[in-house]
Amino acid sequence: MNxxxxxxxxxxxxxxxxxxxxxxxxxSAGAAGIVITGRNADRGNAVARSITAEHGAPARFVRADFxxxxxxxxxxxxxxxxFGRVNVLVNAGAMTDRGTILDTTPELFDRxxxxxxxxxxxxxxxxxxxxxxxxxxGAICNIGSISALAGQPFINVYCASKGALTTLTANTxxxxxxxRIRVNQLNVGWMASDAEQALQVRESGDADWMAKAAAKLPxxxxxxxxxxxxxxxxxxxxDAGLMTGAIVNFDQSVWGAVAGGMPVPDGPMRLA
Numbered sequence: 001m002n003x004x005x006x007x008x009x010x011x012x013x014x015x016x017x018x019x020x021x022x023x024x025x026x027x028s029a030g031a032a033g034i035v036i037t038g039r040n041a042d043r044g045n046a047v048a049r050s051i052t053a054e055h056g057a058p059a060r061f062v063r064a065d066f067x068x069x070x071x072x073x074x075x076x077x078x079x080x081x082x083f084g085r086v087n088v089l090v091n092a093g094a095m096t097d098r099g100t101i102l103d104t105t106p107e108l109f110d111r112x113x114x115x116x117x118x119x120x121x122x123x124x125x126x127x128x129x130x131x132x133x134x135x136x137x138g139a140i141c142n143i144g145s146i147s148a149l150a151g152q153p154f155i156n157v158y159c160a161s162k163g164a165l166t167t168l169t170a171n172t173x174x175x176x177x178x179x180r181i182r183v184n185q186l187n188v189g190w191m192a193s194d195a196e197q198a199l200q201v202r203e204s205g206d207a208d209w210m211a212k213a214a215a216k217l218p219x220x221x222x223x224x225x226x227x228x229x230x231x232x233x234x235x236x237x238x239d240a241g242l243m244t245g246a247i248v249n250f251d252q253s254v255w256g257a258v259a260g261g262m263p264v265p266d267g268p269m270r271l272a
Contacts, residue, residue, distance in 0.1 A: 002230075002237040005030040008083040009236070010075065012036075012066060012123055013093025015043040017193035018143065021229040022090050023047065027055040029233055033083040034059040037066075037075050038093065058083075066093045066119025067111065076126035085134050088236045089127040091120040092143045096195065099157040102269055109157050116161035121168060124183070128176055137180040139236040142169045144187040146251045153265070162187075166247055173245035182244040184235045189251025191223040218252045 009026045013019040015038035023036050034057050038044050044061035051059040062078045064071035079086050095115045099108050120142055131138040145151075148166045151159030166185060173183035190196075192210060200209045214221045231250055234240055249255070 002233045002239050003030050004032075004088070004233070004237060006032050007087035008033040008035070008079065008085055009088040009090065010035045010037070010079050010086055010123075010127065011090045011092055012064070012075070012119070013038055013091075013143075015040045015047055015061075017195055018188070018191065018225040018228055019090075019092035020047050021225040022092055022232050023059070024051055024055070025226070025229040025233050026088070026090075026236070027051045027057040027059065029237070031057050031088075033057065033079075035062060035075065035079045035082070036060070037062050037064040039063065039065055066123070067114030069118065069122040072119060072122035073126050075123065076130060080130055085136060086127050086130050087136055087138050089123060089138070089140045090143070090232055090236065091123055091141070093119060094143065094145075096155065096158055096199070098154055100153055100269070101156045103272065104157045112157050112161045113164070116158070117164045117168065120165060124168075124172055128172075128179075128181060131181050132176075132179055138182070139240070140172075140181070140183040141232050141235045142183070142185040143232075144169070144185045144247065146187045146189045146249055146253065146255070148187055149249075149255050153269070169247065170245050177244060182240065182242070184240075184244060184246045184248065186228065186231055186235065187247060187249045187251070188228050189223050189249075189253065190217075191225060191228065192221070193225055196222075223250065223252075 004026050009031045011019050011023045014023045014036035023034050027034050034051055041063050048059040048061040060082055062075050064075050142165055144165050145162040147159045148162035169183055169185040
C-alpha cells in the first residue's frame, strides 16, 4: 500500500518537523530518489544522510529560500540534473509568525506570502514543467492549515496566506488535470512539530506546554508529524487514484459544528 517505487520526490521545508517526516516516509515507501530543501544546510544534509543510511534511497539536500523564485527554479533544476525527472512534489515549507490585523507590518505580510504562497507557486510551476516535458503523471501535495478556513486572530496574516494557498491548490489541480497531474492539499491542525515546540517555549516559557494543551484536546494529543506524513504518502501515491483538487482537513475538529453556542471573539481588539 502507498508504495513510491521508482518515483523521484522533492519535499520543501524538510530539514525538520513534518517535512523531514514526509521525506523519511516516502523513502521508506520505496522512492527512487529524495530531494529535500530548506535554509539550514547542517540540518538538511544530516536529514539527507540519515534517509540514505536508514532506507537506502539516494537523498540530496538543496539549500533554498522559498521566498525566492530563483531558488525554487534551482531546486527543480538540481533534481532534474541528479535524477533526470520529478514525479512528486510536496510543499511543506512555511512560516508561522504571529501577526494580527492591527500589528502586522508590511514586511511581515510580504515575507509570509512570499514563503507560504509564492514559494509553493514557483516550486509547482517548475515541477509541472518537468512533468509535462516527460509526460509524467505526477502528484503534488501542498501542506495547508486548518486555519485557512478562518483561523485565529493572532495569526491573521498566516491564515490569509494559507487561504490563498488553498485557492492556488484547487486552481492548479484544475489547470493540469488533463495532463494527469494530481494536486491536493492536506490542511493540518495543531501539530507537535519542532517549530511549534520552539515557538511555544519561547512565547510561554513553559517547557510543559504540550502536555497541558493535549489534556484539553479530544484525542488527548496534538497531531503527530508521522501520522500527517502517512496521509501525504497516500495522497501522492498511486493508491489515491485520480483524486485531485481535494482539500483534506487533518485535525481533531469539525468546522461548522459547535457545542454550547457559536464561536465569539475573546473580546474587543485594542490598540497597542
